[in-house]
Amino acid sequence: MASPSRRLQTKPVITCFKSVLLIYTFIFWITGVILLAVGIWGKVSLENYFSLLNEKATNVPFVLIGTGTVIILLGTFGCFATCRASAWMLKLYAMFLTLIFLVELVAAIVGFVFRHEIKNSFKKNYEKALKQYNATGDYRSNAVDKIQSTLHCCGATNFRDWNVTNYYIEKGFPKSCCKVEDCSPQRDADKVNNEGCFIKVMTIIESEMGVVAGISFGVACFQLIGIFLAYCLSRAITNNQYEIRV
Secondary structure, eight states, X not given: OOOHHHHHHHHHHHHHHHHHHHHHHHHHHHHHHHHHHHHHHHHHHSHHHHHTTOTTGGGHHXXXXXXXXXXXXXXXXXXXXXXXXXXXXXXXXXXXXXHHHHHHHHHHHHHHHTHHHHXXXXXXXXXXXXXXXXXXXXXXXXXXXXHHHHHTOOSSSBGGGGGGSHHHHHHOSOGGGBSSTTOOOTTOGGGXXXXXXXXXXXXXXXXXXXXXXXXXXXXXXHHHHHHHHHHHHHHHHHHHTOOOOO
């Protein structure tokens, strides 16, 4: 057992570690709120784009929402463990941070490796959605209409992509291709947007996903600091048999 003088010398060090770890945990908790907000925003703003990738891609916002929720809960636990100065709780906190860091690292690597497949998947599914377009309210047709009306584009590569679709043969261009709101273009190419949607959508996805990736990478790296602080404080408490009783 450490001597009283040794404990007295160690107390300011542990107090310092506790203060820094509490500040870190609060910031970490805030990043969880940010991830939760980004996930909700992605679900609301990017749902049309995700729905044209594949079924698994639509789960990306839910993954962010789930990750943000876990971080909020873990941050709360870390704050409690730090205030209690519990060695085993701090070790558990560091272990959870390590697991989350590894999961985020693997997810980032997988996303980077398969980033080119996202473009190919979107173009393939967008062209498929055009061929199966029926304007009856299915989610792919709604996604096509939303993208074309929002980005002022028509077709995948250009407006001529519609020429081979059954919908065009029967009714002409859909209203979402119109340059103005009240037009009914049918087969008149002069009344529709000429640019295709693929390049515009890819530009938006790359910019928006860049924001998501940047925030996720920052959170992952920030966790390394928490792992170090939690481990150091836990070790200091264990080695010096220091306890704080409220």
